[in-house]
Amino acid sequence: MAKTTKSTRVSARTATIHDQKLERGEGGELHQTAAGKASVLTTAQGGPVSDDQNSLKVGPRGPTLLEDFHFREKIFHFDHERIPERVVHARGYAAHGFFETYKSLAKYTKADLFQRAGEKTPAFVRFSTVAGSKGSVDLARDVRGFAVKLYTQEGNWDIVGNNIPVFFIQDAIKFPDLIHAVKEEPDCAFPQAQSAHDNFWDFISLTPESMHMVMWVMSDRAIPRSFRFMEGFGVHTFRLVNAKNESTFVKFHWKPKLGLQSVVWNEAVKINGADPDFHRRDLWTAIKIGNFPEWELQLQLFDQDFADAFEFDVLDPTKIIPEEILPPVPVGRLVLDRMPDNFFAETEQVAFMTQNVPPGIDFSNDPLLQGRNFSYLDTQLKRLGSPNFTHIPINAPKCPFAHFQQDGHMAMRNPIGRVNYQPNSFGEGPRESAQRGFTPFPEVVEGEKRRLRAESFADHYSQARQFFISQTAGEQSHIAAALTFELSKVKIPAIRERMVSHLLNIDETLASKVADKLGLQKMPKPADAALPTRQDLDPSPALSIVENGPERFEGRKLGILVTDGSDAGLLKALKAALDKAGATFEIIAPKVTGAKASDGSWIDADQMIDGGPSVLYDAVALLPAADAMEDLLLESSARDFLADAFAHCKFIGYVGAALPLFEKAGIASDDFDEGCISIASAKEAKSFVDSLAKLRVWEREPHVKMP
Numbered sequence: 001m002a003k004t005t006k007s008t009r010v011s012a013r014t015a016t017i018h019d020q021k022l023e024r025g026e027g028g029e030l031h032q033t034a035a036g037k038a039s040v041l042t043t044a045q046g047g048p049v050s051d052d053q054n055s056l057k058v059g060p061r062g063p064t065l066l067e068d069f070h071f072r073e074k075i076f077h078f079d080h081e082r083i084p085e086r087v088v089h090a091r092g093y094a095a096h097g098f099f100e101t102y103k104s105l106a107k108y109t110k111a112d113l114f115q116r117a118g119e120k121t122p123a124f125v126r127f128s129t130v131a132g133s134k135g136s137v138d139l140a141r142d143v144r145g146f147a148v149k150l151y152t153q154e155g156n157w158d159i160v161g162n163n164i165p166v167f168f169i170q171d172a173i174k175f176p177d178l179i180h181a182v183k184e185e186p187d188c189a190f191p192q193a194q195s196a197h198d199n200f201w202d203f204i205s206l207t208p209e210s211m212h213m214v215m216w217v218m219s220d221r222a223i224p225r226s227f228r229f230m231e232g233f234g235v236h237t238f239r240l241v242n243a244k245n246e247s248t249f250v251k252f253h254w255k256p257k258l259g260l261q262s263v264v265w266n267e268a269v270k271i272n273g274a275d276p277d278f279h280r281r282d283l284w285t286a287i288k289i290g291n292f293p294e295w296e297l298q299l300q301l302f303d304q305d306f307a308d309a310f311e312f313d314v315l316d317p318t319k320i321i322p323e324e325i326l327p328p329v330p331v332g333r334l335v336l337d338r339m340p341d342n343f344f345a346e347t348e349q350v351a352f353m354t355q356n357v358p359p360g361i362d363f364s365n366d367p368l369l370q371g372r373n374f375s376y377l378d379t380q381l382k383r384l385g386s387p388n389f390t391h392i393p394i395n396a397p398k399c400p401f402a403h404f405q406q407d408g409h410m411a412m413r414n415p416i417g418r419v420n421y422q423p424n425s426f427g428e429g430p431r432e433s434a435q436r437g438f439t440p441f442p443e444v445v446e447g448e449k450r451r452l453r454a455e456s457f458a459d460h461y462s463q464a465r466q467f468f469i470s471q472t473a474g475e476q477s478h479i480a481a482a483l484t485f486e487l488s489k490v491k492i493p494a495i496r497e498r499m500v501s502h503l504l505n506i507d508e509t510l511a512s513k514v515a516d517k518l519g520l521q522k523m524p525k526p527a528d529a530a531l532p533t534r535q536d537l538d539p540s541p542a543l544s545i546v547e548n549g550p551e552r553f554e555g556r557k558l559g560i561l562v563t564d565g566s567d568a569g570l571l572k573a574l575k576a577a578l579d580k581a582g583a584t585f586e587i588i589a590p591k592v593t594g595a596k597a598s599d600g601s602w603i604d605a606d607q608m609i610d611g612g613p614s615v616l617y618d619a620v621a622l623l624p625a626a627d628a629m630e631d632l633l634l635e636s637s638a639r640d641f642l643a644d645a646f647a648h649c650k651f652i653g654y655v656g657a658a659l660p661l662f663e664k665a666g667i668a669s670d671d672f673d674e675g676c677i678s679i680a681s682a683k684e685a686k687s688f689v690d691s692l693a694k695l696r697v698w699e700r701e702p703h704v705k706m707p
């Protein structure tokens, strides 16, 4: 007996090192100390645990005993840690914040959150990609989900939108087909998080209604630089309903305060390798350092007369109302200022549902929206496993609530007392309120019960063309390149040709470019169209990313490459200018510990050159010392750092000593343009930072021939 006790103690000591602990020093650095005081580890039942390193065995070498309830509870719980990932939008990242109303909208809606200027409503927002699994990469070419939960005083309101204002299909009954087609092919189970494969383009090329959305998805909108720099859209037409029961149609738009920005495809591919968590790290870091992302809620408001006169059906989710025709009105701002304490508890378990609307917000008859209103409730039951998913704190309303729903798996709160029904004559429990309760807008509807698509939904190409002609020349070339890339991954030539036949109905030059790049022997006939493409729709500048960029470099990040001997004064000036612009930076050095500056001070590095390629930054500055160049020129990652920054049309600040690196990167002095800026003094460092607001030197693009 004594022998067993002794061996158990010995193995506990050898299995793990208990007496070490990392603590923060005065400068915030972590270093190792002896263990501090910790609370006592318990089982889920609250029982204190004596040994969490060794299962209960007979003798030191087993067998293990079934009576070890702590071991069994621990493993049982681990075995059940996973829940089904979302069938779409599985990969997501969320943050808490608030929505602040600018001024009362009582004229249009009785929704409580819009009644008082300055009213703050708690918010939780989840951004996502659509096609990939939970563990896929952030920079997939894909739509981004933009789901907003507002905890209003009259119940939760979910605006479950995307960063694109239209959708692939007009009727929810097609959603399973669309998603089956875009996800991994079912026999081989690849490609992951990519639309570049036969099944997707087969479905799309057989679904002309998707053409407008295809233009958006092939544009740089599908590879945003950050969640913080993208728009969000409610997509459908909804209704606002006021206290007099009058209805106004509405479309919801979230406009990022810091302007729009995307990356280029070649960059996206490299970011996915260098930092698959690029978007979530960006949001996490921005919020942690107090750069709270902000969007303005803007509404497109219109009445039935406008809807009747507008050239497309406002119930068709493949159409927009151009902002130049119906300017959106700012009504409030959304600020994200806190990360969830735990990813699973909040980001994973949050349940968004289009049917969550407070009194004063109502649906339209958009057939996609009507179908979504069924799907979201259903999917939460599957995913979260119980009708009591509203008991999970992230899903619970923050306003008072009372109902008689009871029991079921994992019930956290049941009605208290005898009465669990109404009406009752005990005078207990909640009752309906005709004044406060949700009442649908009393729209009169009639018609034959049939499976039909409205004639007014039949034009599939005019707005696709309008989107295309609203882009800058560079943006148009990105769309052509994206289509070519995607279709080059399609193995069946007939599918490629079918797609080109649709492009012919959108823009002939675009179709020719894609056909040429794909090596099509002869041009197919244009696809049959129910209606001819309208050539008279004006371009809408609001649809271009480049035209809607930021005014400053604010919220962006400069990558600064240093070596031993880098000019300390220049670095200081650069940092000060960035700080003033509201921008951040990372230091990249040959060694991750950092480098010794010209004045002997130490420069802490954030990244080693291999770990900090220039694709992770919005612009770069090269501050190497002449003495360090011989070694730096041997580093292929230093060469790539510059070559990529140049090819991706980024601004490059440099000191004279860095010039040999340009040569090594294949950039001749003749290639230098307005984006290659010498920074020899503090003054020049400041003007370099001022020029960064433009973000990219697109004029360079035709010369670097990016794909």
Ligand code: HDD
Binding pocket: 086, 087, 088, 089, 092, 126, 127, 128, 144, 145, 146, 147, 160, 161, 162, 166, 167, 171, 172, 173, 175, 234, 235, 236, 317, 350, 351, 352, 368, 371, 372, 375, 376, 379, 380
């Ligand atoms: Fe959906 C999730 C956005 C059409 C069925 N959808 C989901 C999410 C977003 C959207 C942002 C993720 C929410 C989160 O972060 O948890 N979906 C859209 C938009 C659509 C759209 C903007 C078109 C305008 N969706 C759509 C249709 C259906 C669904 C037509 C089904 C008929 N969507 C779902 C779903 C999901 C979902 C299966 C998966 C996980 C979830 O709901 O909670 O119910």
